[in-house]
Amino acid sequence: MTLTNKFTLLLLLLLTGQTSFTFSQQKENLVINRQDIKDISAKNTVTVTHYEKDGKNYVYVGGFGNIDVFSLSENGQLTPVSNHELYKQKGPARGMVATNVLGNDFLFVANKYGNVIETFQIQKNGSIERVALTEDTEDTYLGVAITLQVVKMKNKSYLFIGGLEETPGLSCFAINKDGSLSHVQSMKDDEKIHTDGIIGMSTHKINGKTYLYTGGFQDNGISSFRVYDNGSFKNINNISDNKTDRYLTGTYPVCSVQLGEDHFVVVGHRHHKYYKRKGFIKNTDFTYHGDALTVFKIDNKGRLHQHSVLKDSDYTRLKGQTRIELVSQTDNEAVLAIGTRDDSSIQLCTLNKEGTLQPIHYLETGFSIYYGLDALQINNVPFLVAGSFRFDLGKVISYKVEKGSDHKNKNLKHVVSLKYKASATKEEIDNALKTFEDLKDKIPEITALEWGENDSMEGHSKGFTYCFTLTFNNASAREKYLFHPAHLDLVKTIGPIIEDVFVMDYWTEKQNKL
Incomplete structure (x- = not known):
């Protein structure tokens, strides 16, 4: 685009009131495409992290009671490796982080209600073996542990730990060669510092x-x-919530980004208004003035300075932010993925060198994300791995972040062909057909549903007898359908009588209604 054309386009946008347009939106049109879904043994997904070992990528999925291990291929396919019980079958696994210390590969897990930090050594095939336990004491603030952060210094690596104790604080432990932890320092929370309920660190x-x-x-x-x-550590500066231009009530995810010589911290929050449990929120004197991401710029002494804000709108999904992941970056721009519990979405944003966030795409996942979102790259291709806090959805899902079309002017057709077992009775088949047909009344994202029995005489039906075609307005609607309780119930109900299923999706132009 020539400079003259750019000014012409800008003038047109100003005349039409579309002043929020930025040229960076033209540069990248990133979308989130689901790649794979796998079952987990834990009761739900709370935390996800990854580790690369010997050229292979492994994903660790923690929930209540268990940790599941998967390998992740270069095209985003998840393959189960192993699963492991948490200490006392407690949990959930929170704040998981993997790292190499003195030649050994470790996975550290905060066992939230077990009140311990578990150290697992990562084996050659990616599976894990517990090698150490660090229990809570009155001085170390490991009770209800939630967040872990590895900090590597010149000669030693340290594990910082935060949580939701009644007497909260921040603790640092040295990581030993065998994976055990040695206490270095703990700092008790007070009225000055913000360490009461550390859910995010960077x-x-x-x-x-x-x-x-x-x-x-x-x-x-x-x-x-x-x-x-x-x-050892000391406090530098502290910034509190306000009721105007700062969005820190229920401060949750914290993510550091460096662009060239500039350093930023991007902070999200799950506002206290979203919590219904009596007594869970200590200070109930709060005012809700919206949801937003707050960007802080860091000076050369490490101090935080409020810099910019991205407010939630009809075009973003930022309600109840629980995770911010760095997807990719250059010296001039970073792509961030924001997982949300209350919007049940993954929101993509760019952060430019001026420290401004710009939304570029979101996918409504169909499930709430509760810290369970992780970003990684395989051969320079960015992927996301996510899971749901829902106890009725024991799944882990992989996504690829790539350039593509958002299909704004198209409908999505979801075609499902079924082959029933020879042992299925007519009554069972009729019940299955009725259950499938009733989805249109239970899942509002289905804009149309039609089905029929195979009538082809060509001999290429391969035994498939019934075909259903569902129509959605966008990819988010398909995700909501896929993980909707009514659809999950359908799968459980008809699964025992299904011999095979064949699914294809395709996009069609939306028809203009006269």
Whole structure:
């Protein structure tokens, strides 16, 4: 596009009131495409992380009671490797993080209600073996542990731990060669710092110095700390929520981004208004003034400075942010994925070098994301792995983030062909057909549903006898259908009498109604 054409387009946008347009939107049209779905042994998915070992990528999915291990192929296919019980069959597994320490590969897991930090050694095939337990004490604030952050210094690696204790604080442990943890320092929460309910942590290295950033879910703010080579740390500065231009009530995910020489911390929140449990929120004196992501710029001394805000709108899905993942970045721009519990979505945004967030695409996943979102790259291709907090949906799902069309002016056709077992009775088949047909009344995202019995005489039906065609307005509607309780109930109901199923999806132009 020439400079003249750019100014012409900008003038047109100003005249039509579309002043929110940015040229970066033309540069990248990223979409989220589902690649695979697998069952898990845990009761739900709470946390997801990954690790690359010997050129292979492994995904660790933690929930109540168990951790499931999968390998992840270069096209996003998940293959089960193993599953492992958490200490005392408790959990859920929170704040999982994998790293290499002195030549050994470890997975650290915060066992939320087991009140311990579990250390697992990662084996050659990606499976894990528990090698150490670090239990809570009155001085270490490991009770209801939620968030873990590995900080690597010149000669030692450290594990920082935060949680939701009644007497909260921040703790640092040195990671030993055998995976055991040695306590270095704990800092008790007070009225100044934001460490009451640490659900998000991240780090920056600036001019050779290391800084840690913590979000306080209960005390509604974010704090910065200087971390020293021996693992000790001190508070640098603190920023609290306000009722105008800051969105930190229920501070939740925290993500660090470096663009060139500029350092940013992007902070989300799951506002206290979204919690219904009596007594869970300590300070109920809050005002809801919307949902938003807040960007802080970091100075050369590691201090936080409020910089910009991306407010939720009809064109974004930011209600109840629980995870912010760095998908990809250059020196000038980063792509972030924001998982939301209350919007049940993954929102993609770009962060430019000026420190401004711009939404580019979202996918309504059909399930709420409760910390269970992880980003990784395989051969420079970005992927996301997510899971649901729902107890009726024991699944882990992989997605590819890629350039593509959002199909705004198209409908999505979802075609399902069924082959029933020879043992299925007419009554069972009729009941299955009725259950499938009734989905259109239970799932509003289905805009049309038609079905029929095979009438082809060509001899290529391969035994499939019934075909259903469902119509959706967009990809998000398909995801909502796929993970809707009514559809899951259908699968459970008719599964025992199904011999085979064949599914194809395709896009069609929307028909203009006269």
